Amino acid sequence: MNILVTGGAGFIGSNYCRLVLNRRPGDCVVVFDALTYAGNLSTIEDLERNERFRFREGRIEDPGAVRRVLKEHRIEAIVNFAAETHNDRSLLAAGDFLRTNVIGVHVLLDCAREAGVNRFVQVSTDEVYGSIEEGEFTEESPLQPNTPYSASKAAGDLQCRAHFVAYGVPVIVTRGGNTYGAFQYPEKLISFFTTRLMDGKKVPVYGEGNQVREWIHVEDHCSGIDVVLRNGRPGEIYNIGDRNERRNMEIVDVLLDELDKPRELVKHIPDPRKGAHDKRYSMNADKIRALGWEPAVPFDEGLRATIRWYEENEQWWRAICAEPEYQAFAQAFYGPGLGDDL
Numbered sequence: 001m002n003i004l005v006t007g008g009a010g011f012i013g014s015n016y017c018r019l020v021l022n023r024r025p026g027d028c029v030v031v032f033d034a035l036t037y038a039g040n041l042s043t044i045e046d047l048e049r050n051e052r053f054r055f056r057e058g059r060i061e062d063p064g065a066v067r068r069v070l071k072e073h074r075i076e077a078i079v080n081f082a083a084e085t086h087n088d089r090s091l092l093a094a095g096d097f098l099r100t101n102v103i104g105v106h107v108l109l110d111c112a113r114e115a116g117v118n119r120f121v122q123v124s125t126d127e128v129y130g131s132i133e134e135g136e137f138t139e140e141s142p143l144q145p146n147t148p149y150s151a152s153k154a155a156g157d158l159q160c161r162a163h164f165v166a167y168g169v170p171v172i173v174t175r176g177g178n179t180y181g182a183f184q185y186p187e188k189l190i191s192f193f194t195t196r197l198m199d200g201k202k203v204p205v206y207g208e209g210n211q212v213r214e215w216i217h218v219e220d221h222c223s224g225i226d227v228v229l230r231n232g233r234p235g236e237i238y239n240i241g242d243r244n245e246r247r248n249m250e251i252v253d254v255l256l257d258e259l260d261k262p263r264e265l266v267k268h269i270p271d272p273r274k275g276a277h278d279k280r281y282s283m284n285a286d287k288i289r290a291l292g293w294e295p296a297v298p299f300d301e302g303l304r305a306t307i308r309w310y311e312e313n314e315q316w317w318r319a320i321c322a323e324p325e326y327q328a329f330a331q332a333f334y335g336p337g338l339g340d341d342l
Protein backbone atom coordinates (compact mmCIF):
# COMPACT_ATOMS: atom_id res chain seq x y z
CA MET A 1 0.00 0.00 0.00
CA ASN A 2 1.22 3.54 -0.78
CA ILE A 3 0.57 5.68 2.29
CA LEU A 4 0.70 9.48 2.40
CA VAL A 5 1.75 10.58 5.87
CA THR A 6 0.90 14.26 6.14
CA GLY A 7 2.79 15.98 8.94
CA GLY A 8 5.27 13.11 8.81
CA ALA A 9 8.24 15.33 9.73
CA GLY A 10 6.69 16.01 13.12
CA PHE A 11 6.69 14.03 16.36
CA ILE A 12 3.97 11.39 16.07
CA GLY A 13 4.01 11.34 12.26
CA SER A 14 7.71 10.52 12.03
CA ASN A 15 7.37 7.77 14.60
CA TYR A 16 4.48 6.39 12.56
CA CYS A 17 6.65 6.29 9.41
CA ARG A 18 9.29 4.34 11.34
CA LEU A 19 6.69 1.84 12.50
CA VAL A 20 5.30 1.27 8.99
CA LEU A 21 8.71 0.95 7.35
CA ASN A 22 9.83 -1.53 10.03
CA ARG A 23 6.72 -3.62 10.31
CA ARG A 24 5.11 -3.48 6.87
CA PRO A 25 7.58 -4.54 4.20
CA GLY A 26 4.93 -4.22 1.47
CA ASP A 27 4.16 -0.56 2.16
CA CYS A 28 5.68 2.66 0.82
CA VAL A 29 5.54 5.90 2.78
CA VAL A 30 5.43 9.40 1.34
CA VAL A 31 5.81 12.19 3.87
CA PHE A 32 4.10 15.44 2.93
CA ASP A 33 5.05 18.18 5.36
CA ALA A 34 5.03 21.97 5.43
CA LEU A 35 8.17 22.07 7.61
CA THR A 36 6.71 24.64 9.96
CA TYR A 37 8.48 25.19 13.27
CA ALA A 38 7.46 21.74 14.54
CA GLY A 39 8.38 19.78 11.40
CA ASN A 40 12.08 19.23 10.85
CA LEU A 41 14.08 17.31 8.28
CA SER A 42 16.42 16.28 11.11
CA THR A 43 13.47 14.31 12.53
CA ILE A 44 13.26 12.06 9.46
CA GLU A 45 16.95 12.01 8.52
CA ASP A 46 17.23 8.31 9.42
CA LEU A 47 14.37 7.45 7.04
CA GLU A 48 15.75 9.15 3.94
CA ARG A 49 17.97 6.16 3.14
CA ASN A 50 15.02 3.77 2.95
CA GLU A 51 13.98 3.13 -0.64
CA ARG A 52 10.33 2.76 0.40
CA PHE A 53 10.38 6.34 1.75
CA ARG A 54 9.89 9.66 -0.05
CA PHE A 55 9.62 13.23 1.18
CA ARG A 56 7.62 16.05 -0.44
CA GLU A 57 7.36 19.53 1.01
CA GLY A 58 3.91 21.12 0.95
CA ARG A 59 0.92 22.32 2.91
CA ILE A 60 -2.29 20.35 3.35
CA GLU A 61 -4.34 23.50 2.74
CA ASP A 62 -2.84 23.80 -0.77
CA PRO A 63 -5.13 21.74 -3.06
CA GLY A 64 -2.75 21.87 -6.04
CA ALA A 65 0.15 20.47 -4.07
CA VAL A 66 -2.00 17.80 -2.43
CA ARG A 67 -3.47 16.67 -5.76
CA ARG A 68 0.00 16.43 -7.28
CA VAL A 69 1.42 14.27 -4.52
CA LEU A 70 -1.62 11.97 -4.48
CA LYS A 71 -1.34 11.40 -8.21
CA GLU A 72 2.41 11.23 -8.55
CA HIS A 73 2.77 8.57 -5.85
CA ARG A 74 -0.48 6.69 -6.58
CA ILE A 75 -1.53 7.13 -2.97
CA GLU A 76 -4.01 4.59 -1.61
CA ALA A 77 -4.30 5.77 2.00
CA ILE A 78 -3.79 9.03 3.86
CA VAL A 79 -2.89 9.32 7.53
CA ASN A 80 -3.15 12.95 8.56
CA PHE A 81 -0.84 14.07 11.38
CA ALA A 82 -0.40 17.59 10.00
CA ALA A 83 -1.59 19.96 12.71
CA GLU A 84 -0.77 22.85 14.96
CA THR A 85 -0.84 21.16 18.36
CA HIS A 86 0.30 23.37 21.20
CA ASN A 87 -2.43 24.77 23.43
CA ASP A 88 -0.25 27.60 24.71
CA ARG A 89 0.51 28.81 21.20
CA SER A 90 -3.18 28.74 20.33
CA LEU A 91 -3.90 30.98 23.30
CA LEU A 92 -1.49 33.58 21.90
CA ALA A 93 -2.69 33.40 18.25
CA ALA A 94 -5.02 30.85 16.70
CA GLY A 95 -4.97 31.75 12.98
CA ASP A 96 -2.51 29.00 12.01
CA PHE A 97 -4.57 26.47 13.98
CA LEU A 98 -7.69 27.22 11.97
CA ARG A 99 -5.79 27.22 8.69
CA THR A 100 -4.16 23.84 9.20
CA ASN A 101 -6.51 21.96 11.53
CA VAL A 102 -9.77 23.01 9.86
CA ILE A 103 -9.20 24.32 6.31
CA GLY A 104 -6.29 21.93 5.78
CA VAL A 105 -8.36 18.91 6.81
CA HIS A 106 -11.19 20.05 4.55
CA VAL A 107 -8.86 20.40 1.55
CA LEU A 108 -7.23 17.05 2.23
CA LEU A 109 -10.65 15.36 2.45
CA ASP A 110 -11.77 16.95 -0.82
CA CYS A 111 -8.61 15.81 -2.60
CA ALA A 112 -8.93 12.32 -1.07
CA ARG A 113 -12.45 12.08 -2.45
CA GLU A 114 -11.34 13.21 -5.93
CA ALA A 115 -8.46 10.75 -5.96
CA GLY A 116 -10.63 7.93 -4.62
CA VAL A 117 -8.27 6.87 -1.80
CA ASN A 118 -9.24 3.70 0.07
CA ARG A 119 -8.65 5.00 3.60
CA PHE A 120 -8.23 8.33 5.34
CA VAL A 121 -7.22 8.34 8.99
CA GLN A 122 -7.53 11.65 10.80
CA VAL A 123 -5.28 11.76 13.85
CA SER A 124 -7.14 13.73 16.48
CA THR A 125 -6.95 14.15 20.24
CA ASP A 126 -8.85 13.47 23.45
CA GLU A 127 -8.82 17.23 24.02
CA VAL A 128 -11.83 17.64 21.74
CA TYR A 129 -13.95 16.23 24.59
CA GLY A 130 -12.86 18.94 27.03
CA SER A 131 -12.19 18.17 30.68
CA ILE A 132 -13.72 15.41 32.83
CA GLU A 133 -13.51 15.41 36.63
CA GLU A 134 -14.64 11.81 37.11
CA GLY A 135 -15.19 8.84 34.85
CA GLU A 136 -13.96 8.64 31.27
CA PHE A 137 -14.85 9.80 27.78
CA THR A 138 -16.16 7.37 25.21
CA GLU A 139 -16.33 8.00 21.48
CA GLU A 140 -19.96 9.05 22.01
CA SER A 141 -19.15 11.81 24.52
CA PRO A 142 -20.07 15.36 23.44
CA LEU A 143 -17.36 17.60 22.05
CA GLN A 144 -16.68 20.43 24.50
CA PRO A 145 -13.26 21.83 23.57
CA ASN A 146 -11.89 24.58 25.81
CA THR A 147 -8.99 26.10 23.88
CA PRO A 148 -8.69 27.45 20.35
CA TYR A 149 -6.42 24.47 19.65
CA SER A 150 -8.87 21.83 20.81
CA ALA A 151 -11.77 23.66 19.14
CA SER A 152 -9.86 23.58 15.84
CA LYS A 153 -9.25 19.84 16.18
CA ALA A 154 -12.93 19.28 16.97
CA ALA A 155 -13.86 21.24 13.85
CA GLY A 156 -11.51 19.03 11.81
CA ASP A 157 -13.16 15.90 13.27
CA LEU A 158 -16.56 17.23 12.24
CA GLN A 159 -15.32 17.86 8.70
CA CYS A 160 -14.34 14.18 8.61
CA ARG A 161 -17.78 13.12 9.73
CA ALA A 162 -19.43 15.37 7.15
CA HIS A 163 -17.25 14.11 4.30
CA PHE A 164 -18.05 10.52 5.28
CA VAL A 165 -21.80 11.15 5.48
CA ALA A 166 -22.10 13.48 2.48
CA TYR A 167 -19.64 11.88 0.06
CA GLY A 168 -18.73 8.49 1.48
CA VAL A 169 -15.04 9.37 1.93
CA PRO A 170 -13.71 6.37 3.94
CA VAL A 171 -12.58 8.42 6.93
CA ILE A 172 -11.72 7.12 10.37
CA VAL A 173 -10.91 9.45 13.27
CA THR A 174 -8.55 8.50 16.10
CA ARG A 175 -8.42 10.43 19.39
CA GLY A 176 -5.18 9.86 21.25
CA GLY A 177 -4.14 10.78 24.76
CA ASN A 178 -1.18 12.96 25.73
CA THR A 179 1.71 11.44 23.84
CA TYR A 180 5.38 11.31 24.85
CA GLY A 181 8.54 9.76 23.43
CA ALA A 182 11.43 10.36 21.03
CA PHE A 183 11.45 13.37 18.69
CA GLN A 184 8.82 15.44 20.51
CA TYR A 185 9.38 19.15 19.88
CA PRO A 186 10.65 20.59 23.17
CA GLU A 187 7.55 22.61 24.05
CA LYS A 188 5.27 20.06 25.77
CA LEU A 189 5.36 19.17 29.45
CA ILE A 190 7.72 16.18 29.19
CA SER A 191 9.94 17.32 26.31
CA PHE A 192 10.16 20.95 27.48
CA PHE A 193 10.88 20.10 31.10
CA THR A 194 13.38 17.35 30.31
CA THR A 195 15.46 19.59 28.07
CA ARG A 196 15.37 22.53 30.49
CA LEU A 197 16.26 20.41 33.49
CA MET A 198 19.17 18.87 31.61
CA ASP A 199 20.54 22.41 31.34
CA GLY A 200 19.88 23.10 35.02
CA LYS A 201 17.16 25.62 34.13
CA LYS A 202 13.94 26.15 36.08
CA VAL A 203 10.72 24.59 34.87
CA PRO A 204 7.41 26.55 34.93
CA VAL A 205 4.65 24.47 36.54
CA TYR A 206 1.26 26.06 35.88
CA GLY A 207 -0.42 26.59 39.26
CA GLU A 208 -0.09 23.69 41.69
CA GLY A 209 0.45 21.15 38.91
CA ASN A 210 -2.52 19.06 40.01
CA GLN A 211 -3.99 18.64 36.52
CA VAL A 212 -4.27 15.05 35.36
CA ARG A 213 -3.36 13.82 31.89
CA GLU A 214 -3.70 10.35 30.41
CA TRP A 215 -0.32 9.48 28.89
CA ILE A 216 0.51 7.15 26.04
CA HIS A 217 3.90 6.27 24.58
CA VAL A 218 4.30 7.40 20.98
CA GLU A 219 4.97 3.84 19.76
CA ASP A 220 1.71 2.64 21.30
CA HIS A 221 -0.15 5.60 19.85
CA CYS A 222 1.29 4.80 16.40
CA SER A 223 0.51 1.07 16.62
CA GLY A 224 -3.08 2.08 17.48
CA ILE A 225 -3.28 4.31 14.40
CA ASP A 226 -1.92 1.48 12.28
CA VAL A 227 -4.48 -1.00 13.58
CA VAL A 228 -7.24 1.50 12.85
CA LEU A 229 -5.92 2.13 9.32
CA ARG A 230 -5.98 -1.58 8.53
CA ASN A 231 -8.90 -2.92 10.61
CA GLY A 232 -11.03 0.09 11.57
CA ARG A 233 -14.44 0.82 10.08
CA PRO A 234 -14.90 3.92 7.93
CA GLY A 235 -17.09 6.54 9.56
CA GLU A 236 -16.05 5.41 13.05
CA ILE A 237 -14.06 7.11 15.80
CA TYR A 238 -11.54 5.28 17.99
CA ASN A 239 -10.06 6.52 21.26
CA ILE A 240 -6.41 5.55 21.76
CA GLY A 241 -5.57 5.60 25.45
CA ASP A 242 -3.52 3.61 27.91
CA ARG A 243 -5.15 4.51 31.25
CA ASN A 244 -1.89 6.02 32.58
CA GLU A 245 -3.30 8.94 34.52
CA ARG A 246 -0.72 11.14 36.21
CA ARG A 247 -0.81 14.53 37.91
CA ASN A 248 1.64 16.94 36.32
CA MET A 249 3.66 17.09 39.55
CA GLU A 250 4.03 13.30 39.56
CA ILE A 251 5.73 13.60 36.17
CA VAL A 252 7.93 16.45 37.38
CA ASP A 253 9.03 14.35 40.38
CA VAL A 254 10.16 11.52 38.10
CA LEU A 255 12.05 13.95 35.84
CA LEU A 256 13.88 15.51 38.80
CA ASP A 257 14.71 12.10 40.18
CA GLU A 258 15.90 10.57 36.90
CA LEU A 259 17.96 13.62 35.97
CA ASP A 260 19.23 14.01 39.53
CA LYS A 261 18.17 17.67 39.78
CA PRO A 262 17.17 19.64 42.89
CA ARG A 263 13.58 20.62 43.77
CA GLU A 264 14.59 24.31 43.59
CA LEU A 265 14.38 24.07 39.82
CA VAL A 266 10.58 23.77 40.05
CA LYS A 267 8.88 27.13 39.73
CA HIS A 268 5.12 27.32 40.21
CA ILE A 269 3.77 30.19 38.11
CA PRO A 270 0.27 31.71 37.92
CA ASP A 271 -1.65 29.53 35.48
CA PRO A 272 -1.27 31.15 32.03
CA ARG A 273 -4.12 28.98 30.65
CA LYS A 274 -6.50 30.34 33.29
CA GLY A 275 -10.06 29.01 32.82
CA ALA A 276 -9.01 27.17 29.66
CA HIS A 277 -6.75 24.79 31.61
CA ASP A 278 -8.45 21.38 31.44
CA LYS A 279 -8.28 19.61 34.82
CA ARG A 280 -8.35 16.03 33.71
CA TYR A 281 -8.40 13.89 30.57
CA SER A 282 -9.44 10.25 30.68
CA MET A 283 -10.67 7.96 27.92
CA ASN A 284 -12.26 4.59 27.47
CA ALA A 285 -10.39 2.70 24.74
CA ASP A 286 -12.41 -0.54 24.67
CA LYS A 287 -13.43 0.05 21.06
CA ILE A 288 -9.89 -0.02 19.66
CA ARG A 289 -8.94 -2.89 21.98
CA ALA A 290 -11.74 -4.87 20.36
CA LEU A 291 -9.80 -4.49 17.06
CA GLY A 292 -6.91 -6.35 18.69
CA TRP A 293 -4.80 -3.35 19.77
CA GLU A 294 -2.93 -3.33 23.06
CA PRO A 295 -0.37 -0.86 24.36
CA ALA A 296 3.05 -2.42 24.98
CA VAL A 297 5.08 0.25 26.81
CA PRO A 298 4.57 0.56 30.59
CA PHE A 299 4.51 4.24 31.53
CA ASP A 300 7.42 4.31 33.98
CA GLU A 301 9.64 2.42 31.57
CA GLY A 302 8.59 4.60 28.62
CA LEU A 303 9.22 7.80 30.55
CA ARG A 304 12.70 6.70 31.62
CA ALA A 305 13.52 5.63 28.05
CA THR A 306 12.34 9.02 26.78
CA ILE A 307 14.55 10.90 29.22
CA ARG A 308 17.50 8.76 28.11
CA TRP A 309 16.62 9.52 24.45
CA TYR A 310 16.83 13.27 25.10
CA GLU A 311 20.15 12.70 26.87
CA GLU A 312 21.49 10.77 23.90
CA ASN A 313 20.12 13.11 21.22
CA GLU A 314 21.16 16.51 22.48
CA GLN A 315 22.22 17.56 19.01
CA TRP A 316 18.65 17.13 17.72
CA TRP A 317 16.90 19.28 20.34
CA ARG A 318 19.70 21.80 20.86
CA ALA A 319 19.51 22.75 17.17
CA ILE A 320 15.76 23.33 17.58
CA CYS A 321 16.14 25.34 20.79
CA ALA A 322 18.66 27.58 19.05
CA GLU A 323 16.16 28.54 16.33
CA PRO A 324 14.76 32.10 16.52
CA GLU A 325 11.22 30.67 16.31
CA TYR A 326 11.70 28.62 19.49
CA GLN A 327 13.12 31.57 21.39
CA ALA A 328 10.46 33.97 20.11
CA PHE A 329 7.55 31.88 21.35
CA ALA A 330 9.17 31.14 24.69
CA GLN A 331 9.78 34.82 25.32
CA ALA A 332 6.32 35.88 24.16
CA PHE A 333 4.62 33.28 26.34
CA TYR A 334 6.78 33.01 29.44
CA GLY A 335 8.28 36.49 29.33
CA PRO A 336 11.88 37.52 28.80
CA GLY A 337 12.82 35.75 32.04
CA LEU A 338 12.39 32.37 30.41
CA GLY A 339 15.97 32.56 29.26
CA ASP A 340 17.62 31.15 32.34
CA ASP A 341 16.04 32.37 35.53
CA LEU A 342 12.27 32.05 35.19
Ligand code: TYD
Pocket residue numbers: 087088127178187188189190192204205206207209211212213248
Ligand atom coordinates in the same frame (compact mmCIF):
# COMPACT_ATOMS: atom_id res chain seq x y z
P1 TYD B 1 1.05 19.96 27.44
O1 TYD B 1 2.22 19.04 27.38
O2 TYD B 1 1.17 21.29 26.80
O3 TYD B 1 -0.18 19.15 26.84
P2 TYD B 1 -1.78 19.46 26.92
O4 TYD B 1 -2.01 20.86 27.24
O5 TYD B 1 -2.17 19.14 25.55
O6 TYD B 1 -2.30 18.52 27.94
O7 TYD B 1 0.65 20.17 28.96
C1 TYD B 1 0.44 19.08 29.81
C2 TYD B 1 0.14 19.63 31.19
O8 TYD B 1 1.33 20.26 31.69
C3 TYD B 1 -0.95 20.67 31.20
O9 TYD B 1 -1.74 20.51 32.38
C4 TYD B 1 -0.19 21.98 31.28
C5 TYD B 1 1.07 21.63 32.05
N1 TYD B 1 2.26 22.42 31.68
C6 TYD B 1 2.94 23.16 32.65
O10 TYD B 1 2.59 23.14 33.85
N2 TYD B 1 4.02 23.91 32.28
C7 TYD B 1 4.45 23.97 30.99
O11 TYD B 1 5.44 24.70 30.70
C8 TYD B 1 3.75 23.21 29.99
C9 TYD B 1 4.19 23.25 28.55
C10 TYD B 1 2.67 22.44 30.38
